[in-house]
Amino acid sequence: MNSFTYTRAETVDTAIGEIKAHHTAKFIAGGTNILDLMKENVERPDHLVDITRLPLKQIETLPDGGLRLGALVTNADTAYHPEVQKRYPLLSKTILAGASAQLRNMATDGGNLFQRTRCYYFYDTATPCNKREPGSGCSAINGFNRIHAILGTSEHCIATHPSDMAVALAALEATIRVSGPNGERTLAMADFHRLPGDKPQYDNNLEAGEIVTSIDLPANGFANNYNYLKLRDRSSYAFALVSVAAALELEGDTIREARVALGGVAHMPWRKPEAEALLKGQKATKENFRKVAEALLEGAKGFGANTFKIELAPRAIVRALVMATEMKKK
Amino acid sequence: MAATTYVGKPISRVDGRAKVTGEAKYAGEFNTAGLVYGYVVSSAITKGKITKIDTSQALSIPGVLQVFTHENAPRPAHFDRSFKDDDAVAGAPLKPLYSPEIGFSMQPIALVVADTFEIARYAASLVEVEYKAEKPETDLTSKPKGHKAPKGKSGFTPPKDRGNAKKAFEMADVQFEAEYVHMPEHHNALEMFSSTVLMDEEGKLKIYDKTQSAFNSQKYITQVFGLSKDEARVVSPFVGGGFGSGLRPQYQLYLAVMAALELKRSVRVTLTRQQMFSLGHRPATLQTVSLGASEAGALQAIKHEALSETSRGEEYTEVIVNWSGSLYQCDNVKLDYYLRNLDVSTPMDMRAPGAATGVLATETAMDELSYKLGMDPLELRLLNYAEVNQLEGKPFSSKALRECYAQGAERFGWSRRNPVPRSTREGTKLIGWGMATGIWDAQQKKAAAKANLSVDGKLVVASGTADIGTGTYTAMSIIAAETLGLPIEAVTFKLGDTTLPEAPLEGGSWTVSSVGTAVQEACEAIGKKLFKLAKKLKDSPLKKAAFEDIAFADGRIQLKGNPSASVSIIETMRQTGINYIEEETTALPNFLKQMKYSRNTHSAVFVEVEVDEDLGQICVRRVVSAIAGGRVINPKTARSQILGGIVWGISMALHEESVLDHDFGRIMNHNLSEYHVPVNADIHDLEVIFVEEHDKIVNPLGAKGLGEIGLVGVAAAVGNAIYHATGKRVRDFPITLDKLL
Incomplete structure (x- = not known):
């Protein structure tokens, strides 16, 4: 240090x-x-x-019925907040699937978005890593890459974003409010993180000097039919090999709206609205869920130790959607 | 057996309060005015040479006292033998900062010493090193060829073949052969290795060290630095977990003493968690087990071959294959053990060294054979039960394994098992039951202890052994209190200090049997003196009694047949004008009695798992472990030992693995976030059954030692249960979910 x-x-x-x-x-x-x-x-x-000490520690209801999470609210306070538990149980469950109780007590919602990858090589200064030292090379591509990405990778980086919370925020279509030298602006969750491309040193699309002030959740929290399925090497305190945030709006067996975001597979939470659209107006069946899984995984590429994720992810997607469906039927 | 007050009763740890309140201090927590801090710089390459090392920037930081490298560090001893500790293996031990050569990943290459830990750590990041790197070889499986393991330390004797295994295997009705592999594991005790070296005004050292033997650390330091024992006292009252990693002095001890002597100051060096992965480890092994059996299931041939890694410099051996010659009745056995030198640090004993891995292969193969035979796995083991240890050609001093099988199976409900793999499901979960056998040694070593009973009724007992969390303080207090019939609150046990009577390394599951016997003997010697004094008392009711006729209980010496005929211990001392009685004894194993027998602990482990059919997630729902470990001194800490062993077995089966990137020859998951051990949520219903054995051959206490047996067999039982659940056999450990997709 x-x-x-x-x-x-x-x-x-x-x-x-x-x-x-x-x-x-x-x-x-x-x-x-x-x-x-x-x-x-x-x-x-x-x-x-x-x-x-910044005054960003409130959770408050927004005029449009959404919920604003101050950037400095802790992960624990968010997960256990009555409004979050009632209206956004997917977010609550997702946060509680991450880290440990001690870490969640310290970690903030804003900070959660800025977690850096847990790529072994990124963490070890004795090895080359383009994210840590641009131009030095990616050791993971031909190295030990069990926890690495299968989607949206580049020849420069195959790191994943480690956050669980971000996966739920992607599924819920949260908006990130930021302040910076040029004033305030908002970014859709889908535009906040980025793929590595040829600049893997950048995890997100913030400008220099910008700070996240809040995470705004839209009114619809998909509180009836949701699931966060996290697959990992032990039951707690391990990052996702594959995770799925699934949310459905059902009318009987018919899907009105679906959201599916994946963690552990890419440099950012992985979502494809066009894949989700395949479910609109369709029956909530395994066959239909498999189609979404296929669409989401299109172009997936393994690098050896992580190739199993190409098989595991679709199974996880189907399971998460089945479990979400079975929760409550209107 | 006679009724006891403490032995065999569940007693809470006598040091429990000190531990939970933080009063118990560990090696890195002893402070003194003027203490300075060393921070180790680790090599960034695995093999090659340092071509340039520039410490000028580090030295320019205010507060930095010195940066030691191979260019300026002293070389206090020349010969390898000076660096040989009591647990050293054949070869040349590491000599820190002696040369620019790099032989393993994260080898220590410099020590920065500064006024604060933070400054030392910062300055360490400023040491600039240039290397000439060579391609390291770290992959055991890349070239499965090695050389015959030499006869090694602590009991590794190349096993003898018996019969003709090759021929018998070829002739057998049913043949089974498979290859098993597991990766290295690192001990990763909670406490990092640390040495605090305090230097007094005369230049004498008092060294607080994390070790499983203060004497071993002292021996090493005095040999290497040419100090007398008086000049280097080693103290180690508490150890935050050892698992074998503290059996040899680690390099922070050398570096801390070297810096203290050079700078003439008190110095502390503590390793980081990452650096814990540069130390010895359980070596990776590649094993082939071949089993031949008759159609009825009688074993006709066992072949077990293991290839294991060691470093370039040292020949680390452990007992991997020998167990296969002891576990079952079989007349044709061939056991081979090979080593391959790789660019790694020298492996070290890790809890149940050799057995944890060797029995894993054998007990998985036995399970596989049972399916091939269409036999119940437990029945197969009972059919081939070894009444004598054929490997040694001796009977067992005691062996209640059959009772372990029976009681474990009964408790688990084994008879309700559907033999067909993949036959039981609950929703998306496949349920499986598996079992395995475990075996370990029951050894006794030479150990000394002294005891001092003062007229106020306080008994202080001491031996320079260690308590690595195993409950030594408690067990010894129990034995002492029981022997002299005193309340346990009156007993203080001291350990971990080279000024105390010498005890063996704290390992091999022999501490209770060795040190416990010495403690019992020292207390008995006091008892004999007390008895002599008591006979002298006016109107003594014991006047005509012999020592065999009396017992010590409730603070009194009493006649066995007539407890009312008794005298108080304190009164005896008071009335005879004795202020204290002190006795020191050295307890030796009774070799003549012991050598006629094989002395072992055994276990039978039963496991239930559930496996998600689609997602491969594994949950160990239930474990029953039945242990035959002689007499149990303290069932409470004994149970904790076995529980810890079970958890580690689950870890070995499902989680634990030091993952190497062979291009760099570097362990990549070198932190506790990515080096996975089970968390609480992974551990469910664990049950321990002790099947007591009355064995006076192993030692006078009859205790066989329980430190290791709890782990042996567990990983195999988990893997066997996974096969039963899924119909899928995984032979490379750990079994992670991707291997079940």
Whole structure:
């Protein structure tokens, strides 16, 4: 870990100002990932801006019936919030499938989006990694890639985004509100993270100096028929090999709307609205679910140790949708 | 057996309160004014040479005292033999910072010493190293050829063949042969390796070390640095888990002492979790088991061949294949064990070394054979039950394995098992039942202990053994209290200090049998003195009694036939003007008695799993482990030992694996986030049954030791249950969900 300076910001504006004033400054909130990365010398910021005092700790109902999650609400407080449990149980379940109770108590909703990949090579400065050191090469492509991506990969990077929460937010079509040197703007969840392409060092589409202030959930929380199925190497405290956030709006056996987002398979939560559209007006059957799975996995490519995901993911999608269907029938 | 007050009763840990309140201090927690901190720089390559090492930037950081590298570090001893500790294997041990050569991943290449840990860690990141790297060889399976394992330390004797296994296998009605593989595992105890070296004004060292033998650490340090024992006292009151990793001194001890002597200051060096993966480990093995049987299921041939990894410098051996010559009655047996030198750190004993992996292969093969024969797996084992240990040509001192099978099967409900694989399902879950046998040694080593009974009724007992979480403090307190009939609260047991009587390495499941026997003897010696004094008392009711006629109970010496004829221990000392009685004894195994017998612990393990038919997720729902381990001193900590063994067995079957990238020769999952062991949510219903054996051959206590037997056989039983559930046999461990898709 390198030497760094530290300040604590009291307002969003000073936080943005502080970040701009330093060469390689980073925000720190829960610190559940940045501190690990600093100890491994993967991140070496010259300055940390502590944002835990910013007034972004509220969960409030929006005029359109949606719910606003302040960026600094902890994962635990979000998962156990009565409104989230009642109206967005998919989000609650997804958060609780991630990390451990101790980590969820510290980690914030905003910070969760900024988790960096758990690629073994990214974490080990003794090995080349394009995400950590652009141009040095990707060790995972021909290396040990059990946890790596099968969709949206590039020749430069096959890392996955590790967040569970982001997968549910993608399925729910959340909106991310950010502030930055040029004022406020919003990004759809689908536009927040990015694929690695030839710039794997960038995990998301934020501009320099921007900070997430809230995550806004739309009114429809798919509270009746949903599931988050996370497949991993042990029952807790392990990242997803494949995960599925599934949400359905059913009328009897007929699907009015479907959402399916995948985790553990790409550099960002993997969603394809055109695949989901295949279910619109269709019966909730395994056969139909398999079609969606096929469409979602189109173009999947394995790299050896992770090739099993091409088989596992469709099975997980079908199972998650079956379980979502069986929850409640109107 | 005579009624007891403490032995055989569930007693809570005597050090439990100290542990949960943080009062118990570990090697890296002893502080002193002026203590400085060393941080180890690890090699970024696995094989090759350092061509340039630049420490100028690190040295420029305020607070940095020195950076030791191969260019400036002292070389206190020249010969390999100086570096040989009590658990060393054949070959040349690591000599830290002696040369620019790199022989394994994360080899220590520099030590940065600074006023604070944080400065040392930061400065360590500024040491610039250039290497000439060579392609490492780390893949055991890439070239399955090795050389015959030499006769090794701690009991590895190349096993003798018997009969003609090759011919018998060819002639057998039913033949089964398969290859099994598992990857390396690292001990990963909760406590990281740490040494705090305190230097006093005379330059003498008091070293707090994480070790399974303070004496071994002292021996190593005095040999390497040319110090007298008086100049290097090693203390280790608590160890946060060892599992074998503390049997040899680790490099932080060398580096901390080296820095303390060079800088003439007190120094602490603690490894990081990542660096824990640069230490010894359970070696990967590739095994072939061939079983020949008659149609009725009688074993006619057993062939077991293992290839295991070791480092370039040292020949690490463990007992992998020998067990296959002991487990079952069979007249034709061939056992072969090969080593292959790879660019890895030297493997080390890890809980049930050799048996955990060798029995895994044998017991999986036995299960496979049972299906080929169309026989119940338990029935096959009973049919081939070994009444004598054919490998050694000796009877067992005791062997209640048959009772373990019976009680375990009864408790588990084995008789209700549908023999057909993939025959039981609950919704999308396939349910399977599997079982396996376990075996381990019951050994006794030379050990010394002393005991001091003072007139206030307090008994202080001491032996320089270790408590690595196993419950040594408690077990010894129980034995001492029982022997002298004192309340356990009156007993204090001291350990982990080279100023105490010498005890063997804390390993091999021999601590209770060895140190416990010494403790019992020391307390008995006090008892004899007490008895002599008691006879002298005026109107003593014991005047005519012999020592055999009396018993110690409730703080009194009493006649066995007539407990009311008794005298108080304290009163005896008071009235005879004795302030304290101290006795020190060295307990030796009775070799003449022991050598006529094979001395082993046994187990029968029954497992129920569920496997998701589509997704491959595995859940171990139920385990029953029946253990024949002699006399159980403390059923509470004994049960904990076995539970820990079961959990590790589940881990071995399903989770644990140090994954190497063979291009880099580097372990890539070197943290506890990616090196998976089970979490609480993975562990469900575990049940332990102790089938007691009355065995006075193993040692006077009759305790066989339970540290290792709980693990042996569990992984095989899990794998066998998975086969029964799914009809799919996985022969490379761990069995992760992708292998079942």
